[in-house]
Amino acid sequence: MSVSQHKKEAPKRVNCKVITVSDTRSKETDKSGSLIINMLQDSSHSVQDYQIVTDDYEVIYEAIKTGCLDKEIDVILLNGGTGIAKRDVTIEVVQSLVEKQITGFGEIFRMLSYLEDIGSAAILSRSIAGVYNDTAIFSMPGSRGAVKLAMEKMIIPEISHVVREIRKDLK
Template identity: 40%
Template sequence: MSTIDLSKEFIAVRIAVLTVSDTRSMGEDRSGDVLVARLEDAGHILADRKIIRDERKEIAAQLRAWCTDSQVDVVISTGGTGLTGRDVTVEAHRDVYEKEIDAFGTIFTIVSMQKIGTSAVQSRATGGVANGTYLFALPGSPGACKDAWDEILLKQLDYRHRPCNFVEILPRLDEHHRRK
């Protein structure tokens, strides 16, 4: 079973939040607000925050920009993970990934099933790694963002979480770029 090892020091990571929406402004971005509040409450650092339109190339370009920014360790996007024609966030993420974290979407579905039943099948939440940066795409609802943070990311982005977590391997994500 998972636990928090209180003998270890907490390590804050720098997280960028991207809201994908054709209509929301910063003042109306409840899902982005949820993520910012939760990451800051956990002790992490908000590295950047933006809202971008549902355009695959624009989303991928922003993800790539953050993946080359040494001040960003993790990117969490919200919105655009559904099934409609304008929902292209997952495709944009996959354009950027070097490796996909397949189990992230599976675990998110399990968590969602407990809250919304079989409606969870309509989400395409995903996670991956690119250029030493973690990337996660969450649905655009505040509830989905709460569930993903509270049940998955809060634990996996805590260095003290055992038996393992994303933070402890963060320095090794881009080791293949450093090999000679």
């Protein structure tokens, strides 16, 4: 079956949870989280939950796991906490949960970052996607530019397709 056929069979609307990882942002100052929410809604997807959590392994873990255990949530989108500083642990949390990693997400994100945005600093861009408990997880850096790039070029075009692929063998 072709990719275009897969996309035709994909759900038109998916239910999402947005998680911003930050020690400093609030709902009023979270421009990246707001951008994710707006882009999802503009694409006819539903945001079921939105949280801002601190750069703390257990707190991030619980926020993701709670979303993945909620049968109403199809996709979790995280931003922030992906750097190389000691407190940046979002990638490690996601890695500890995912059952299947979508390796192309991080690879293509860094390539696009290199080509379109930040040049060689792309080597510092950590991002990851995968599946846990039949829920897709996408984690991207917290900068507005990184979020815009990931959402426009990869997540929005493929989010329904990813959900279709996860659901196709569920009985």
